[in-house]
Amino acid sequence: MDEYGISMRRLLLIGIGTCILGLTCIFTVSSAEENGTWQVGRAATKDEIKAWNIDVSSTGEGLPAGQGTVKQGVQVFAAKCAMCHGPTGTEGPKDKLVGGRNTLASPKPVRTVGSYWPYAPTLYDYINRAMPFNAPGSLTPEEIYSVIAWLLFKNEIVPEDAVMDAKSLPQVQMPNRDGFIPDQRPDVP
Amino acid sequence: MDGGLRHISRRRFLVQSATLTALGTAALALPNVSAEEPKAPDNPMRVPGALPRPYGERAPFEQQMRLGGGGPGAPHGWGANAPNNFNSLTPLQDLHGVITPSSLHFERHHNGVPLIDPARHRLMIHGLVERPMVFTREDLERLPDVSRLAFVECSGNTWDGWRNEPGDFTVQDTHGLTSTSEWTGVKLSTLLDVVGARREASWMLAEGSDAAGLDRSVPLTNDVIEEAIICYGQNGEALRPEQGYPLRLLLPGFEGNINVKWLRRLKLGTEPFMTRWETAKYTDLLPNGKAYQFSLVMDAKSVITNPSGKQQIQPGLQEIRGLAWTGRGKVTKVEVSADGGRTWQAAELQDPVLAKCHTRFRLPWRWKGQEAILQSRCIDETGYVQPTREALVKVRGTNSTYHYNGIQSWKVERDGRVRNIYA
Numbered sequence: 001m002d003e004y005g006i007s008m009r010r011l012l013l014i015g016i017g018t019c020i021l022g023l024t025c026i027f028t029v030s031s032a033e034e035n036g037t038w039q040v041g042r043a044a045t046k047d048e049i050k051a052w053n054i055d056v057s058s059t060g061e062g063l064p065a066g067q068g069t070v071k072q073g074v075q076v077f078a079a080k081c082a083m084c085h086g087p088t089g090t091e092g093p094k095d096k097l098v099g100g101r102n103t104l105a106s107p108k109p110v111r112t113v114g115s116y117w118p119y120a121p122t123l124y125d126y127i128n129r130a131m132p133f134n135a136p137g138s139l140t141p142e143e144i145y146s147v148i149a150w151l152l153f154k155n156e157i158v159p160e161d162a163v164m165d166a167k168s169l170p171q172v173q174m175p176n177r178d179g180f181i182p183d184q185r186p187d188v189p
Numbered sequence: 190m191d192g193g194l195r196h197i198s199r200r201r202f203l204v205q206s207a208t209l210t211a212l213g214t215a216a217l218a219l220p221n222v223s224a225e226e227p228k229a230p231d232n233p234m235r236v237p238g239a240l241p242r243p244y245g246e247r248a249p250f251e252q253q254m255r256l257g258g259g260g261p262g263a264p265h266g267w268g269a270n271a272p273n274n275f276n277s278l279t280p281l282q283d284l285h286g287v288i289t290p291s292s293l294h295f296e297r298h299h300n301g302v303p304l305i306d307p308a309r310h311r312l313m314i315h316g317l318v319e320r321p322m323v324f325t326r327e328d329l330e331r332l333p334d335v336s337r338l339a340f341v342e343c344s345g346n347t348w349d350g351w352r353n354e355p356g357d358f359t360v361q362d363t364h365g366l367t368s369t370s371e372w373t374g375v376k377l378s379t380l381l382d383v384v385g386a387r388r389e390a391s392w393m394l395a396e397g398s399d400a401a402g403l404d405r406s407v408p409l410t411n412d413v414i415e416e417a418i419i420c421y422g423q424n425g426e427a428l429r430p431e432q433g434y435p436l437r438l439l440l441p442g443f444e445g446n447i448n449v450k451w452l453r454r455l456k457l458g459t460e461p462f463m464t465r466w467e468t469a470k471y472t473d474l475l476p477n478g479k480a481y482q483f484s485l486v487m488d489a490k491s492v493i494t495n496p497s498g499k500q501q502i503q504p505g506l507q508e509i510r511g512l513a514w515t516g517r518g519k520v521t522k523v524e525v526s527a528d529g530g531r532t533w534q535a536a537e538l539q540d541p542v543l544a545k546c547h548t549r550f551r552l553p554w555r556w557k558g559q560e561a562i563l564q565s566r567c568i569d570e571t572g573y574v575q576p577t578r579e580a581l582v583k584v585r586g587t588n589s590t591y592h593y594n595g596i597q598s599w600k601v602e603r604d605g606r607v608r609n610i611y612a
Contacts, residue, residue: 038383040328044313044321052313052454055394055404058463105478109588117469126465129402133300136400180472183484185592188576188584 054129058119060170066141067165070158073150076143080132089154094133098154101175114155118180120172123148145169253283255293256361261348261590265362275299276343278365281494281512287338287539287547289368291424296431297343297366300400303451307427307435310398312419316457319385326421326435332375332383335418337441338546340514342367342487344444344471350578350593358609360497363597367514369547370432372439373422378414380455390457394464395438398453405447406461407440408483416441419452441545442516443485444591446471476586487516489575490594491523491550491567497599498609502556509536509552515569516545522568523550529562529598529612530577536565561601562612578611 056062068076077089085091089098089112100110109115113123127144130136139147149164152172162168227249230236256265257274264270265278276297279289289295296302307326315321346366349356356362390409397403407413418439421428428434433450440448446466461467461483473481491513496502513523519542524533539549550565566575578595598612 038332040331041322041324041383044315044323048313048323049315049321053315053456054402055396055456055462055464057458057460104474104480105476107588109474109478111469111474113469117465119463119468122463122465122468125404125462129404130300130400130465136300136402179479180468180482181479183481183486185481185484185486185488186573188580 054125056121056125056128058122060121060166063121063124063166063169064141065166066145067163068142068145068147068149069163070146070149070153070160072142072146073148073153076139076147077150080135080139080143081147084133089151097151101155104176104179112155113151114157114175116176116179118174118177120148120152120157120169120174123151124169253280253293255279255295256365258362258365261345261352276366278361279368280361281364281367281492282360282497282500284494287369287512287549288424289370289547291370291426291429291432294341294368294370294423294429294432295343295366297345297445298399298401298431298450299403302430303399304430305398305435305451310435310453312436312452312454314380314384314455314457316394316455317387317390317459318381318457319387320383322384324380329375329380329419329421329436332379334373334422335376336371336373336422337418338369338371338543339439339441340367340369340487340545340547341439341445341448342490342514342516344446344484344487344591347490347593347595347597348590350595351582351587351589353587355609355611357499359499360492360494360597363498363609364492366445367512367547369514370423371425372418372420373425374418374420374436374439377417377419377438380419381414386457389459392458392461394454394456394458394462395447395449395452396454396456397433397449397451399451403446403449403466404462404464405449405466406464406483407438407447408461408485409457413440440485442487442518444471444487447485471591473585473589473591475589481592484592487514488592488594489513489515489517489520489567489569489573491520491565491575492597493525493563493565493599496563496601496607498607500607502601502605502607504556504558504605506553506555509554509563511536511550511565513538513548513550513565513567514546515567515573517573518570519544520548520567521570523548524566524568525550525552525554526564526566527554527561530564530596533566556601556605558603558605560603562610563599563601563607564596564612566596 084094085097090096096110097113100112100115103110124144145164149162152158153160255277257267257271258265258276258278259273279293279295312324343366347363393407393409395405395407420437420439421435423432428437436452437450438448438452473484491511493509493511495510509525513520523536525536526533536550536552542548568574575596581595598610599607600610601607
């Protein structure tokens with residue numbers, strides 16, 4: 001024992017000291033976690049949240065000021081949408097947006113804004129963030145409300161003199177509003 | 190398919206994308222294709238080999254590659270169809286084990302792969318939280334991390350199975366929209382603690398910073414809170430751009446689309462947000478015209494990868510190999526049939542069998558030159574048995590587009606050619 005220059009007593013003291021140190025460390029780490037005091041991230045400012053919070057809910061929460069008419073929508077659609085969706089929204093080559101009513105239970109369902117899309121306000125959410133495909137996020141609120149008015153008119157959901165804005169859009173009842181059911185799986189016997 | 194196509198340079202693709210973006214060009218960048226003939230010395234023992242290099246590449250003789258694809262019915266490949274590709278499929282027939290090399294992980298994006306500078310990227314968490322906060326990737330890397338293996342499968346994988354006639358497909362064509370990686374990041378629960386999520390928060394909008402601004406509503410169930418990871422790592426390095434660099438959401442077992450890539454925002458609320466992606470798309474249309482919504486879990490599935498479509502086998506002993514997986518936990522059993530489902534035999538499962546992860550199975554089989562129909566079926570820990578195509582179509586019809594998980598049938602002809610059939 002003594003040949004290593006260390007006594008049992010000293011070893012014991014070092015052992016106890018290490019244990020105390022260890023326990024202190026464990027306590028410090030766990031209390032930091034429990035109190036949620038990881039020093040990471042920073043508070044989001046009100047302006048940041050306002051700028052980032054672009055989603056529009058199914059009930060219209062998040063719709064901005066502005067308005068648009070079917071008549072204005074004719075021009076917006078022709079200029080910015082028709083190249084992918086066709087002159088009347090039925091030709092493609094990309095998603096068909098008009099028509100398809102009463103086809104969902106047929107062998108060849110046509111899923112469009114009119115036949116399938118369940119909530120009018122989320123048209124705003126999608127068009128605002130993702131369209132047109134070659135310049136997403138470039139449309140003004142007026143252009144978006146207008147093109148929505150045109151799409152809803154072409155799908156025979158609103159009259160030709162309809163004006164779309166944050167108040168009127170959530171009032172629009174979409175034909176396939178009740179077309180969705182919760183996941184029933186496992187559903188195959 | 191593409192004649193001389195040999196090698197696709199990721200670096201050039203990215204540079205090209207960035208250049209186009211900088212120019213404000215509307216078109217998406219096309220993959221750059223170049224042919225490079227590998228030259229090996231006559232005797233590698235007589236010449237010194239290559240020096241160390243900073244970032245490895247596979248041997249130049251290995252040319253396995255993803256296959257470009259569009260929607261149902263669109264041709265696959267990198268030829269004339271490339272401008273219309275919006276996904277790429279993993280070459281399952283060429284892979285070993287269960288991990289998908291990051292370079293071969295399938296892709297699905299909704300307006301191209303964004304190039305994001307991680308120094309400028311931010312994740313905001315707000316809504317029903319005590320402390321709305323903004324995080325950098327560095328912030329997230331400082332929090333306790335977690336790693337796990339998990340498959341990610343596009344719910345449109347095997348969508349051709351809904352077609353009335355079977356196509357002349359490889360397993361890459363039919364099943365290539367699933368991949369497995371080791372994912373690393375911060376548990377969602379850790380971040381929810383940091384921001385102080387309110388008790389009433391039951392849904393969370395996850396939003397990407399790609400050109401589609403893809404947004405999905407995530408139900409904040411106990412399982413989701415326990416298992417969801419905000420990832421920055423994939424197979425030991427940073428996420429690949431195609432898989433969401435610098436940050437993505439991982440919801441193990443859930444359909445690919447909700448594992449939002451290029452994640453920039455989480456907003457907590459009390460209702461689903463009913464975005465386009467969970468209403469007009471990614472809903473499963475049934476014969477009666479109604480559609481399943483929030484059908485998020487990927488059901489049990491399996492496929493024989495060798496032998497598989499368009500391969501040629503020789504008489505004698507073979508090892509049937511394949512992959513099985515389920516979004517509902519662990520695979521407990523895989524059975525293989527060589528007679529179109531009349532008789533079944535249990536395959537060996539490669540350890541470790543992990544929950545919500547590809548599982549490799551194998552079974553020796555002697556082929557004597559007869560016609561055969563090879564099938565596999567997966568049974569998971571809930572007792573669920575992968576259904577036949579017939580049983581699946583009987584319930585869901587053929588208009589669902591998503592969540593096809595019927596048993597795959599490969600017909601072996603007398604000459605040893607293998608082809609996709611419905612049996």
